[in-house]
Structures are given as structure tokens and as C-alpha cells.
Amino acid sequence: MPVDPVTEAPACDVCGGTPAEFATFRSVLALLIAWQLQTRRGWFCRDCGVSVHREMTTFTMVAGWWGLAFLGALTAIAMNASAAGRLARLPAPAYRTGRPLAPRRPLSRSPALIGPILFGTLVLAFCCGVPGR
Ligand SMILES: [Zn+2]
16 A cells, blocks of 8 residues: 555555545456456555546446346446545545546446346336336
């Protein structure tokens, strides 16, 4: 864990910025009956944490619905949102030794939203039936 040389507070694993908090992000790849969970954990500043959150959650929104692991995808998205919420409350990093991760497109404007929307539509059609039949 890198630390700030002056305050000795934990610093971001990516850019060395402070303040930083420990966080865990997950992504899920679902393939019918198999699934793969990837985890990235470490100390992140606000900016790098938001970038990792967007990357891992976007992947899950695209690849997490296509099998029995959809509950894992929902759980991963909720846990990622919780971790990102904590990091988003941190102040902007005041001091960095490296380059932060590039900000990614906000999830609310990501084309990956089609994954959960399509999944939700299919679940509703399966549970409620197709209107007019
Ligand atoms: Zn950082």
C-alpha cells in the first residue's frame, strides 16, 4: 500500500493520490450455467475508484445476464455501487505521484444499459406474459 510521504495516509494504488480508501469491485461474466467472477481490490482515490467502478460495472451490465449467474450480476452491481458511493464522497485528490485512470462514461449514459434493460424486459415477458395473448 503506497502512503502519502507527508501525512503517511493511505494513497491510491494507481496514481498515488490522497485521500484514498480501500475498495473492492467485481465483474461477472455469465455463460449459461457457468460464470466467472473477477475482483479488483485496493486503495483508490475518488477519481481512480470511479473509473474502476465504471469499467467493472459496465462489463457486468453487458456480460452478466446470459446465464444462471444473473443474481451474481445484480449483487456485483449493487456492491460496486456501494463501494463507489463511499469513494465518491472523498474530496478530490490534492497530491498525486502518478497519472490517474481516465474517467469513463457515466453508467447512466452508457450503451451497456441495454443489457439490464433487455434482461428486465425478458423477465417481465416471461413472468407476466406477452400482452394480447
Ligand atoms: Zn488514483
